[in-house]
Amino acid sequence: MNTIKPFQVINGEELMDMDYKPVRYIVKNLLPQGLTILAGAPKTGKSFLALELCLSVSKGEKLWDFETTKGTVLYLCFEDNTERLQNRIYTMTDDIPSNLYFCWEVSTLGYGLEEKISLFLEEHKDTVLIVIDTFQCIRPQGADYSYGNDYKELQILKNIADKFHISILLVHHLRKQENKDYFHMISGTTGIQGASDNCFVMTEKERGSGKVKLYILGRDIEKRALELERNENNIWIKINDSLDNRKIEKDDITEIIKGYMSKNDLLIGEPIAVAKILSESSNKEISHLTLLKRLKKNANELLDNGYSFKTRRSNGKRIIEIVKIVTVEK
Structure with a gap:
């Protein structure tokens, strides 16, 4: 008995007649809903940038000169402990909103993480952003690091972002090898780029300089590069935007x-x-x-x-x- 179901298809007219809601931006023109990778070398300030993003969105304040969509934020800070995160926050601000949540309880993909995220989203329906720091922390032990598995694991997170119309920012690392294409420096296979909606790559010419370039590429955002400099409060300040001088x-x-x-x-x-x-x-x-x-x-x-x-x-x-x-x- 043939149990294979036929393809679910639509014709060209049906496709063109479909109406979709406009893309929702958590940070206007910078961070849309979907899955975004933030990759950088160790100790370049990825976590400070992620925290700055969480603070801006939870307060509804601008991130640099980009408007944000105010809402509940969940920061899964799996590489930090409470004391380190508290000290980090104290250097940046003394004003923490009640709609910014933190969690140190590590869960892995396929072993409860996606269910816990979904439960949080069901309980906090105004959530707009989840930050996971880092990708390595949520990968099962002995995971297969092939293209197919990289893609499969990230697809789980992307499906959650799409279902709940939120943005998930996944903090990740860069490989040591230099590459003219900065996005090819993201650790792992190209399946990570393929499964993600957007990729942010953070590079530092001189270790410990406090000056980085943030290269941005995505499906619903323009390709750009931001020059950032960290101030005495460990807050990243935007110095330059590659799109500022472009004639649009x-x-x-x-x-x-x-x-x-x-x-x-x-x-x-x-x-x-x-x-x-x-x-x-x-x-x-x-x-x-x-x-x-x-x-x-x-x-x-x-x-x-x-x-x-x-x-x-x-x-x-x-x-x-x-x-x-x-x-x-x-």
Whole structure:
């Protein structure tokens, strides 16, 4: 008897008609939901950076000049003890919010860790960030360090992040060998990069200098490099951002929609019709072929300005619907 189930498939039209919520950023334009690797050599300040991130997010304060999404944070600090962590915090701040939780009880993947994380998330539904310090601490003894196993282990954490719409930051180490591609210095196989949504690599030219570069690469963030310097309170200060001096042409689709919707509460029609209306109202050429992509890319900005959009099918034709949802005072 054949028990093999067929592929679950969708066609191209169904795929293009799917609507998804905009990507949720825990740190705007820097740390989206999903699984992120933070890798660096020992004693470069990875844990101080992780703690600085936890403090900023739990308070809803900016991390450098990046806005954060305030929420509950869990820091699984498996390489520290209570005294060391307390001393570390004292050097940074004396203001610890009650929604920042710490845990030293080491659990491993496949032996209760994922269940304990899920239980915490069920009990603290406003959680936005979990930091695990470090990857090695949660790997089972005698683990197979092959590509397949690296990928499989990280997939467990990624599935949790995706299910609960949170960000999980996994602290890891770099291999000793230098490489022109800093991301290939992450210890382990490329399965670690493959399973992660984002990779942060922390490098220090001179050991103990307190100056590092943080190389950033991800699926929903722009590639960039930050120069950081640690101050007397062991807080990392952003000195430079590789994207600061780059000339960026801002997509003006939000302003175009604001202009049209200032006199209308609804814009609805097929892509070619909507593009024509917006082109005429703004005196700018808007292609119906790229309109939907631009709307999706700027969905967060549209929401911030009081507009939402969705797509649907009517009589076999794709319809775009843009609605004014609130009045946003600027």
